[in-house]
Amino acid sequence: MEALRKDFHVVEMPLACRSCETREGGICGAMTDGQLSELSRFTSRRKVDHGSELLSQGERIVSYANIIEGVVKLTKRMSDGRQQIVGLQFAPGFIGRPFANESALTAEAATDIEICVVTKSALDRMVMRTPDLGHRLHSQALVELDEARDWMLTLGRKTAREKVASFLYLIATHSDGDSSGTLRFELPLSRQDIADFLGLTIETVSRQMTKLKQESVIRIETTRSVTVHDIDRLAEVAGIDC
CATH class of the missing domain: 1.10.10.10 (Winged helix-like DNA-binding domain superfamily/Winged helix DNA-binding domain)
Structure with missing residues (x-):
């Protein structure tokens, strides 16, 4: 029994994850404590002032982010420079599109925000190994699609x-x-x-x-x-x- 106890290792959830207000509602809710501990080596929590650009349309994607607090404005730019606000994202929204190499939108902090940033390579690897995580991202994307369709109704009718x-x-x-x-x-x-x-x-x-x-x-x-x-x-x- 003593030998078994020595070999048994409990991986605890990182402290930052335990205190995160949006963990259960975001993609992290689909991860085990061990997976959160592994991913935490590639994450950082940041505060961003309103008006700051998080990601630019056409920019190479090197990281993703979960919104912990605040609102993010999404815009789409035309070739002649005109642009349109196409959506707003709230906590615990996910910024970025897994496995895409280039951003199709510009994401800007509409208010002072707090985000949890994770490197693209680390999360893409985790998604490949974790079906529940891929399912959570897929579900969030479908929710955003439904919201976009509802907004089309708002604008059109x-x-x-x-x-x-x-x-x-x-x-x-x-x-x-x-x-x-x-x-x-x-x-x-x-x-x-x-x-x-x-x-x-x-x-x-x-x-x-x-x-x-x-x-x-x-x-x-x-x-x-x-x-x-x-x-x-x-x-x-x-x-x-x-």
């Missing part, structure tokens, strides 16, 4: 009022509420960026925000600070089935 409400609902549902269910959050985009994201003018966005405030659907504390007391009512205005 909804009214200006519904579009603005849909954007607010998107941010609100990725925010923490208090015991009463009230959601308070900071808008991760400027009014101009919101307008570009929704295919509206900045004047229309401001007008619709004011109307939603007057109807008590939202409260606007400052230019970017918003409070939602009844998320179901906001969903109704947005034309979203809860």
Whole structure:
């Protein structure tokens, strides 16, 4: 028995992983403690200021990242320099596309963010050996695809009022509420960026925000600070089935 005890080795989860708020919801939730310990040798936790570029369109991919806190803005650039915001990512979102060599999008910190960065080579190896990890990445990609299709509906068929409400609902549902269910959050985009994201003018966005405030659907504390007391009512205005 003593010999068996000496040969038996328990691999503990790294301390940084144990304290990570998004571990279970992200790709790391599909890994064993031993796999997390192995991968932790190739990871680093970083804080990034808003406005900083994480990855540029056309750039060679050398690392991936999990979002621990904050919001990341995804943009697509045309050959003549014009660009469009095509999505937002929240914790525990995954930045990057496994096994791709070049980024198809630009990823920028829309707010101050914290990310866990892992080298591409290390994670690609882990995915090849860990079916559950590959499945988790595949599931996340399908969720993003479904969200992109929903957003196509928002842009193509909804009214200006519904579009603005849909954007607010998107941010609100990725925010923490208090015991009463009230959601308070900071808008991760400027009014101009919101307008570009929704295919509206900045004047229309401001007008619709004011109307939603007057109807008590939202409260606007400052230019970017918003409070939602009844998320179901906001969903109704947005034309979203809860």
